Amino acid sequence: MISILHGERAEAARSEAFAALAAARGGGPVMVVVPTERWAREAQRRLAAAGGGVGPGAVARRSVVSWSVFGDAVAANVGAQSVGGAEIRILLRQVILEKPDRYPSLVRRHPESSEPFVTAGMLRRVASAVVRLLGETERPKSAPKAGSVPAQILELASMTDVRLGKVGRAPKRIAEVKAWRELTAVRWGRLFPGVERVVFSGFDVLDDLFVEAVAALERCGVAGEVLMPVPPDEAAQRFPHLVAAYGRLQGEVTVAGKVAGGGTARAGGGGSARPKVRLIRVANRDEEVRLMGAYLQEQIRGAESAGKRFVFEDYLVCFPSLERYAGRVESAFDDFGVECRFSxxxxxxxxxxxxxxxxxxxxxxxxxxxxxxxxxxxxxxxxxxxxxxxxxxxxxxxxxxxxxxxxxxxxxxxxxxxxxxxxxxxxxxxxxxxxxxxxxxxxxxxxxxxxxxxxxxxxxxxxxxxxxxxRRDLRTWGKDVLALLDTLLRGVPFLAEEGIRAVGVFRFGKTRWRIEQAIIELGQCSEILDGASVDFADYFALLEELLRGDKVMGTLPLTAGVGVVGRLEVRGLRPKVLLLGGLLEGEMPRAAPRGRGLLDDYLPEGKPREIELSEERFVFEQLITAPAEETILFVPKMDRDQELLESQFVTELLHGGRAVPVLQAEEFREEVSGAAGSVERQLLLGERAVGANEAVDDGGGGRNLPRVLHNAAWSIAADLERHRTDGLGVFDGFLSDSVLVSHLQERLKKQIHSPSELEVLVQCRHRHFIERILRLSEEDDDEEGLTPVKLGEIVHSVLFRFFSRWVAEESGLITATSRAAAWKILTKETEAQLDEQAVSDFDRDHLRGKLLGMGVPAGSGKDRIEIRGLPGIFGALLDLEIERSEANPEAAAPCLFEIGFGMGGRLQESEHDQMSDPNPVELKMGRETVRLRGRVDRVDLTDDAFSLVDYKTGAAPTIKAQLEGYRLQLPLYLLAIAELLKRRGERREPAGGVFYTLKQGEAKMAGQFFREEYRDAGAFGSRVRLLDDDKFEDAMDTITVNVELAIRDAWRGRFYVTTAPEATACGYCPWEGVCRKDLGRTKNLIAALREAEG
Incomplete structure (x- = not known):
């Protein structure tokens, strides 16, 4: 019996592994274990259609199962009972509300009825803390203060412990961990008769659950082999408890030929003929699959040489996670002619x-x-x-x-x-x-x-x-989308009927930012289907039903969905069947209670049909069978206070928001009184009438705000204050005024951009619009003393002076021998820079400590010493430079510093700076040209290449964000320096760039956007992963396309909300309060502000 366990994170499983499985096929049944019930149902149906056999045992009665069902079967066999996160939350809510006065910090009371309730967010946080406490072997040594939140949570953990029994750290796997601990040989034999060996592969083997599983296998007399995709030295360092656990099971752990913790691997040992647990280094997922295939082939050859027959029943093979690549798995089975196929x-x-x-x-x-x-x-x-x-x-x-x-x-x-x-x-x-x-x-x-x-x-x-x-409009573009889908669908045999209708199929699961815009763009679509919540088994049956009807379905979160409904209505698309709810987030919807007035203005005559749902599939059955004239409304579960807010919030959204918020004039004037005399104040307060084609200029030579921008500024300002009214503005990021768009296009084509400005534009068009078009500025923190910005300026200035002198004296790379001379120059330049700062003596001493090291005495430069135990920023920098020079004495040498371009007359003068240019560098981005300005901290040169170094006193961009085309500084600077070198008549290849993150006592390289070919020039160690030529070119292509599309969107007046991942674009955004990316934020913001205001 072969069990292929699909986890959540692995990649393609193909080639050698499946070739080995096909070659080794001995006639036994195939059992497939997949990550979710959805895939299990579909795979089961397909295997049944293919005549696939059903394996023996309790689990194998369903020849395709999910991991949760698999674990439940084991748990049921040993008498363990599953406890999930939802059950813990239900229990906690019950316990807290039984005695609400006992938990005052966790409970809220309704403003009118004073009834106690617990918000969903609070419940999740409390449940998480309780589970963590229950997973600890020892209670805190010192008791928390009575009545504090920690004390209340500790008490809840004790009560939960009594009611549920001791549970582990991961509620969803509690039963499985217990089950594996209690599993015996007798039970294993009943579950999986004939299985004598188990092979685990992938990142999921790092889970404690797999440690328990391997331990159970040992007790059951089943051999265990682990292919762990972690470098051998990392395995012992990052996961010592797992390595130790595997070691206890088999007596020793082999890590790529060496025993973890020292020594060499022994053949056999411990009195057991079974193989040891091996942790094998795997560079990537494809290599993992290759190793798995090679391992199986090795077993086949071993069986043949011993005159034995290798059969499926000898192995239980566990592959974590192939869900995203099921097509490749299917193709692999087909290619190798395995009888039991997916399709x-x-x-x-x-x-x-x-x-x-x-x-x-x-x-x-x-x-x-x-x-x-x-x-x-x-x-x-x-x-x-x-x-x-x-x-x-x-x-x-x-x-x-x-x-x-x-x-x-x-x-x-x-x-x-x-x-x-x-x-x-x-x-x-x-x-x-x-x-x-x-x-x-x-x-x-x-x-x-x-x-x-x-x-x-x-x-x-x-x-x-x-x-x-x-320049086609969105509606025409939407028709083209439907034309393609119609072409595709007509080719499917069982859908090729007369009267087939075009269907827009979208997967909204991880791209919620596209939901609203996609439906707007497909405004003429007769049906809109969100496939993310449809089971594969029911998908095509549902599709056929929708094609025959005249239904519009959108499985959207409630707060996002109602905004879409209003826009659908404007375009004449009034759906006969409307499905709103939290299905995308995995919540079970329920029918809306009568008499609440939610969406009453939208619903047709008659009351909505109330449906109690037992499972998600029931939603789609009701949707298919519902009469055309009925409207079904589903809303997600929510706390009582959220229901009240939701009712008001949704009602406002359905009416499209208000063009002008209901604010008392006096209150609003107070809010913006700090902007006295500014154009924003005049516009927002209506002190100046702005005609349809009139532009307002504040005399500053650049601000030009016609009526459309006036309305946009008003809407954004209203959003910032909307917690007073629960209202939303009407501006959605698209400018429709052709005169305005033309004016912006002319202005933007002349604009000189910095890399940071382009990053904002690429990450979020809407933020760029607020900051660069409307020129609204975020509130200043009014920080005094040494700010992070000020520290960065001082560091850059000192390093510019230091390296300029160092290169002028032809000192070469900084080595251990020349460190003292370098330190002398650094301390002198630092003291000179400190003397120029208009700061207090305290701040100056504090700054000296950060730069040169704590405990450095005051006095002249010649008396200065460095305490190496507490180095400053510059001491750590010198150590980093020494490491690089020792790694490769022929590494690229620092040559050019503070290279400015496009900055006008704001250039630092240096006799070694022969490249700076007051004019911008023009870069070709696809079919568009971008005018770039900036200042490069440092350029290192070899005979045929150049590389960049950028100093960061804060966080540096990751290589992942750079490869995805969202962080642009190093790639754009590489293009700019290449152009400046060309102007100077030099032809050098861009080797790449790196960030120096400089903190007190620590300096290191980060975000290495560097080509493998020039590893020696950058003096990188052998373990640092760099980019081959293909990846480097792909990254530059990605950045080019991202910038080109962003620039073109701006020229066309398209300033919609971010298309980048939320972690990339939204981490430090000051405009979260006016963002439509997730309208649920609005509700939470309103609730939080109301609570703060009492």
Missing amino acids: TGADVTAQPLWQFLADVRSAVAGDLTCGSLLQLSRSPLLRTLTGEGLNEEVFVALRARLGGPDRGAAFLKRLRTFRGKLEKRIARLADSADEEDTKKRQSLQSELEAAGALEHGLALLMDSLAGLDG
Whole structure:
């Protein structure tokens, strides 16, 4: 029996692993264990259709199960009872509300009825704290203060402990941990007869649950093998308790050939013939799969050499998480001819269609790449629809969704570049006789052929779209989307009926920012289907029903959904069936209570039908069977205070918000009195009438606010004060006034941007609009003394002076020998800089300690000493430079400092600065040109390349954010310096850039945007992961496309809310109070402010 355990985080499982499984097939039944019930139901249906066998044992009665069902079966077999997070929250609510006066810090009271309640947020936080306490083996040694929140939580933990029994740290796996602890050989044999070996692979093996599982296997006489994708030294350092646990089980732990904690691996040992638990280093997921396949093949060969027959029943193979790549798993089974497959017959089109639609959906968001194009070209569904490869009709539809012919040219260029890379790689392997190289060359050749077909199709498409107007409105663009979906759906055999209707299919699960805008863009859509909440098994049946009807369905969170409803109504799309609720967040909706007045103005005549839901699937059954004239309204569960707020909040949203908030004039004047005399104040208070075409200029030579911007500024100011009225403004980020858009376009084309400004524009168009177009400024903190900004300025100034002198004296790289001389110059320049600061003596001493080290005495430079035990910023910097010079004495040397461009006359003068230019650098970003200004802290040079160093006294951007194209400083500066060097007649390759994060006592390199080819120039250690040429070029392409699209959106007046991940764009945003990214924030903000105001 083979069990493939799909966890949550692993990647593609294909090639050798499945080849080994196919080669080893001994006729036993296949049992598949998948991460969720949704996938389990679909896989079970497909296996049944394929005639798949049902394995023995309690679990195997369902030949496809989820991990939770698998664990529950084990738990039930040993008598453990599952306790989930929801159950703990229910119990805590009951305990708290039984004696609310006992927990005053956790309970709120209704303002009118004074009834006690616990908010959902508070309940989640308390439950989390209780679970953590219950997972600890010892209680705190010192009791918290009586009546404090910690004391109340500790008491709740004790009561919960009594009611539930001792539980672990992860409520969802409590039963499983207990079950594995109690599992015996007898029970194991009853569950999995014949299984004598278990192999775990992937990051999930780091879970304590797997330690318990391996321990249970040991007790049951089953051998355990662990392939852990962690470098061997990290395994012992980061997860010592797991390494120790595995070591106790088998007597020793082998980490890539060495025993963890020292010593070498021994063959056998501990009196057991079974293999030891091995922790094997895996560089990536593909290598993990390869190792798994190689391991199985090794077992096959061993069985054959011993004259034994290798069968499935010998192994239970656990693969964590292939959910996102089920298509590849399916293809692997098909390729290797495994009898029990995921899909057969007509149903083969179901999963590929879903996968293809998801990929096309990504293309709408601007994520289409050469790799995904190649994936589309090989889609089984696409071959079914278009014969061999992509035909022109599908390409026309696909291209129409990508925003105009200019973007198509960019993709064509990138595709040709991609083909060129493939051809070079094939040429390098042409003369090799190695079998592995031959396989690789054949694989690359097939990719080259697919890329050639794509290039040919795109070229035909570009010719056919030569006259396409790139300024089409959103409605036309939405029709093109539907045209493509209609083309695809008509190719599916069981949906090819007369009267088939176009359906917009969107996966909103992790992209909630797109929900509202997508539905606005698809304003003419006859049906809108959110596939994220539909079970695969019911998906196509539901799809057919929707195609025959005239229904509009949106499974949206309530606070986001009602805003969409108002906009649908404006466009004449009044849905017959409306589904609102928290389905996307996994909450069970329930019917709205009568008499509350929620959405009464919107609902048609008659009361909404009330439906009590037992499970999520019931929602869709009701949706399909509901008469066309009925409206079903579902709302999520909420606390009583939230219900009251929700009622008022939704009513306002359904009316589209108010153009002018209901504020008393006197109150509003007080709020903005600090802006006396400013244009904002005059506009917001209405002291100046602004006509339809009149522009307001404050005489500052740049502010120009016609009526549309006046309304936008008013709306944003109203939002900032909306906790007084619960109202929302009407501005949604799209400017419709053509005169205004034209004016902005002219102004923006002349604008000189800094990298930080472009980062804001790329991350969130709306924030850029507020700060750069309306020029509204966030509140100043009025910090006194040494601010982080001031500290950064001083550090940059000292380092500029220091390195300028150091290079002038031709001192070369800083080494341990020259450290004393470097320190002398640094202390002298630091003291000179400190003398120039207009700060108190206390601040000056404090600053001296941060820069030169704590405990440094006052006095002249020659008497200064450094206490190495408490180094300052500059001492740590010198140590870092010494490390680099020792790593490679031929590393790139610091040469140029504070290179400014586009700054006008604001340039620092230096005899070594021969590159600074008061004029901006013009960079070509796709079809657009961006004028850039900035100042590069440091340029290091070798004979043929240059690299950049940027000093940060705060946090530095991560390499992930740079590769995703959201943090632009180093990539843009690389392009700018390359252009400045070219002006000077020098041709050097950009090696990359790095951030120096400088803190007291610590200096290190971060965010290394650096090419592997120039590792020695950057003096990086062998363990530092750098970028190969392909990744470097892909990252630069991504940044180019992001900037190009952002600039074009700004020129067209499109300032919508962020398209970047929330962690990237929203972490430090000062405009959270006016953001539509998640309208639920508004409700929480209102509640918090009301509570604060009493």
